[in-house]
Amino acid sequence: MTRRYVVFAPGAFGGREAKTAHGVIGYSSDTVVAVVDPQHAGKRVRDVVPYLDSDAPIVATVRESLRFKPTSLLIGIAPPGGALPPAYRAEIIVALESGLEIVNGLHSFLNDDPEMRALADTHDSRIWDLRTPPAAPLFSGAAYDVTSRIVLMVGSDCAVGKMTAALELTRAAQAAGTAAEFIPTGQTGIAIAGWGTSVDRVIADFASGASEQLVLEGDRRINARGGILFVEGQGGIVHPGYAPVTLALLYGCAPDALVLVHLVTRTKVDGYDIPLPGYRALIRTYEGLCANVKPARVAGIALNTHGLDDAAARAAIAEARAQTGLPCDDLVRFGPDAFYAAIAPQIGKTPVRTDG
Amino acid sequence: MTRRYVVFAPGAFGGREAKTAHGVIGYSSDTVVAVVDPQHAGKRVRDVVPYLDSDAPIVATVRESLRFKPTSLLIGIAPPGGALPPAYRAEIIVALESGLEIVNGLHSFLNDDPEMRALADTHDSRIWDLRTPPAAPLFSGAAYDVTSRIVLMVGSDCAVGKMTAALELTRAAQAAGTAAEFIPTGQTGIAIAGWGTSVDRVIADFASGASEQLVLEGDRRINARGGILFVEGQGGIVHPGYAPVTLALLYGCAPDALVLVHLVTRTKVDGYDIPLPGYRALIRTYEGLCANVKPARVAGIALNTHGLDDAAARAAIAEARAQTGLPCDDLVRFGPDAFYAAIAPQIGKTPVRTDG
Numbered sequence: 015m016t017r018r019y020v021v022f023a024p025g026a027f028g029g030r031e032a033k034t035a036h037g038v039i040g041y042s043s044d045t046v047v048a049v050v051d052p053q054h055a056g057k058r059v060r061d062v063v064p065y066l067d068s069d070a071p072i073v074a075t076v077r078e079s080l081r082f083k084p085t086s087l088l089i090g091i092a093p094p095g096g097a098l099p100p101a102y103r104a105e106i107i108v109a110l111e112s113g114l115e116i117v118n119g120l121h122s123f124l125n126d127d128p129e130m131r132a133l134a135d136t137h138d139s140r141i142w143d144l145r146t147p148p149a150a151p152l153f154s155g156a157a158y159d160v161t162s163r164i165v166l167m168v169g170s171d172c173a174v175g176k177m178t179a180a181l182e183l184t185r186a187a188q189a190a191g192t193a194a195e196f197i198p199t200g201q202t203g204i205a206i207a208g209w210g211t212s213v214d215r216v217i218a219d220f221a222s223g224a225s226e227q228l229v230l231e232g233d234r235r236i237n238a239r240g241g242i243l244f245v246e247g248q249g250g251i252v253h254p255g256y257a258p259v260t261l262a263l264l265y266g267c268a269p270d271a272l273v274l275v276h277l278v279t280r281t282k283v284d285g286y287d288i289p290l291p292g293y294r295a296l297i298r299t300y301e302g303l304c305a306n307v308k309p310a311r312v313a314g315i316a317l318n319t320h321g322l323d324d325a326a327a328r329a330a331i332a333e334a335r336a337q338t339g340l341p342c343d344d345l346v347r348f349g350p351d352a353f354y355a356a357i358a359p360q361i362g363k364t365p366v367r368t369d370g
Numbered sequence: 371m372t373r374r375y376v377v378f379a380p381g382a383f384g385g386r387e388a389k390t391a392h393g394v395i396g397y398s399s400d401t402v403v404a405v406v407d408p409q410h411a412g413k414r415v416r417d418v419v420p421y422l423d424s425d426a427p428i429v430a431t432v433r434e435s436l437r438f439k440p441t442s443l444l445i446g447i448a449p450p451g452g453a454l455p456p457a458y459r460a461e462i463i464v465a466l467e468s469g470l471e472i473v474n475g476l477h478s479f480l481n482d483d484p485e486m487r488a489l490a491d492t493h494d495s496r497i498w499d500l501r502t503p504p505a506a507p508l509f510s511g512a513a514y515d516v517t518s519r520i521v522l523m524v525g526s527d528c529a530v531g532k533m534t535a536a537l538e539l540t541r542a543a544q545a546a547g548t549a550a551e552f553i554p555t556g557q558t559g560i561a562i563a564g565w566g567t568s569v570d571r572v573i574a575d576f577a578s579g580a581s582e583q584l585v586l587e588g589d590r591r592i593n594a595r596g597g598i599l600f601v602e603g604q605g606g607i608v609h610p611g612y613a614p615v616t617l618a619l620l621y622g623c624a625p626d627a628l629v630l631v632h633l634v635t636r637t638k639v640d641g642y643d644i645p646l647p648g649y650r651a652l653i654r655t656y657e658g659l660c661a662n663v664k665p666a667r668v669a670g671i672a673l674n675t676h677g678l679d680d681a682a683a684r685a686a687i688a689e690a691r692a693q694t695g696l697p698c699d700d701l702v703r704f705g706p707d708a709f710y711a712a713i714a715p716q717i718g719k720t721p722v723r724t725d726g
Contacts, residue, residue, distance in 0.1 A: 121575070153611035155642060214575035218618060219477070221574040222611045252662040254621040255509035255578045258614040262574060265610040286511060287724050288663055299658065306608040306655065307644055368643050 017044035020084040020114070022076065022105065026091045027051035028062045030173060034119050035090025037202035039068050041181050046070045047082035049090070050105070065320070065346065076108045086115040088205060097122045106130065113137045119144045119201030121215065144201040145212035150224035157226040157268035158308065158366045161239045162195075164229055165313070165361055166269035167247035168300050170290050172256050174277035175318035175346075176247035177203050182316075182345040183273070184244045186354035193241030197232045199225070199263060203246045213248060213266075214259045221259060225266025242361065247275065251299050252291060253283050264303055269310045271361045272300055277318040278330040293338050307367060313360040314341035314353060373400035376432065376440040376470070378461065382447045383407035383428065384418045386529060390475050391446025393558035395424050397537050402426045403438035405446075406461070421676070421702065432464045442471040444561065453478045462486065469493045475500045475557030477571065500557040501568035506580035513582040513624035514664065514722045517595045518551075520585055521669070521717055522625035523603035524656050526646050528612050530633035531674035531702075532603035533559050538701040539629070539672075540600045542710035549597030553588045555581070555619060559602045569604060569622075570615045577615060581622025598717065603631065607655050608647060609639050620659055625666045627717045628656055633674040634686040649694050664722040669713040670697035 023032040055074035087109040110133040123143040124130040167176040187194035198210025216224040232243040249256025304310040319327035334342040341356035379388040411430035443465040466489040479499040480486040523532040543550035554566025572580040588599040605612025660666040675683035690698040697712035
């Protein structure tokens, strides 16, 4: 179906908590007809988030958004822990009573909520809980036999731009005539691509297996020997809470190459008084883990220079390049094509380690 | 309650798949009155697994075991993937109809099985699904403030003896007059200790948080500044399927020191054609990850020399010591006291990393 979204992000649309909203507005092939955020009502999307390509009006309530004839309401916030704040229930109920589909990226599933479930049934609407985990098997090693090349985004931390980097690289590879597929591993990527698995929601023992299933499915989708799968990363290897999911992707996707993603203004692990390692230490950590199982090198660094002016952004990029000798760029600010052209020659199939 | 267990391990009691059975027989304070395994019926436990301290008769069926007046049936096998093989249903049903409590370590929960659940209700018996995950929060950092010292077992691989090492070290520390608590992180440890969380069953995003909750609870249990928590490890950092759980414990438990555990006859990752790194590479990997967040060093190596004679075991221990310069020993074959005495001076509180 083609959706006409109202994006629900009350009190949050301008900030980090609305990253699902921003991702869908920026990258989904569906249309966003309105945003609900009383704090910014009367403005437009690009007044609040200027870097987004699409625009739409911002209104105060779900009821006001109905005149734009939405088909679906996207819960466009991602609070830590992922539970639905009680204050938002009434608004979701308005949407259900108006027959809208609800697209929900929270850890708490609305299909498990008897009142929501009953309302959806009564009004013949649908609840799509993006994070619903599949029945994943254990990691099998089948990912080692995928013929597509697999490129995984790995972050210095969570919420630095890994999904955006994967989407931009997919676009650049396709523009360059290479079969390429974006592999969604989190709720926003799933909302954008229409498939995928929120690996953070899978039982820990099966998180590598779920990651493996995603590259197997991506390989089937591009159906092309020598194509490239660009896998959205999750978390960061030094994040004390999210690193297990990061490692599940690092081992489960069996990447042939990595792209390191960093938000240049981030100096500590998000929410903790723990310093982020420098580029070289991060590269050593990621490559060192891969070397144990299936070697993969960092082919380049995708920098998120959000908040800097162009001169400062160029300086940050030059600094990263000087420290690492790798291709470095901001794929949003300067476009992904030059970066893709620089890393593409480095992306070849690597075999699993079998030497003693 | 004090349990009288019949351990159900059909066709499996002699092998690795029965590690839950062996762990409970070896370390639980409950009594094992019989084992069910038609393949070894007529023998006794120690005929099949000579290194276990306890003994009990082996019978062919659950019905035959009833004359030993069990209170509980332990599903004493751990097949990969954790589902209940259909052939075993009939035997579990006999146990339920006989009023036995069922203690189940499989990933698939018997409380979710309508027939099993109804039988338990009818016969006023109980199903204890050991792996039932708690509603774990995200990792908070509270583990950094625990006053007990935290020692985590880390493995070269899964199923090498991490739980046994933690149990033996707890015993040795207590014998030496130190307050110490075993922290159970998997189904067998939970069956032995009567509490704990099977971290592999927790949703990946919350696996670090669940690990943290375990050390907070352990700290409350020993209620002693300067006591030691010996945490059962899980998986291995180079295991492509289980490493995410390993990392959840490494970050979530915030250890002050590590004990590396290795089965000396293991040369490849269990089930994969991937070589295990040597001692020094493993130590570098584990210590390198900890250094990013909260530094912890490997204090010693607990070697599992099962299958070797005493001379070969001593040679393997000497070799590990020569390679690493660390205290090395087999805590089952030679007892844990000398090893504990050697590592105890190395176990001090370490602070979380806050320098840039």
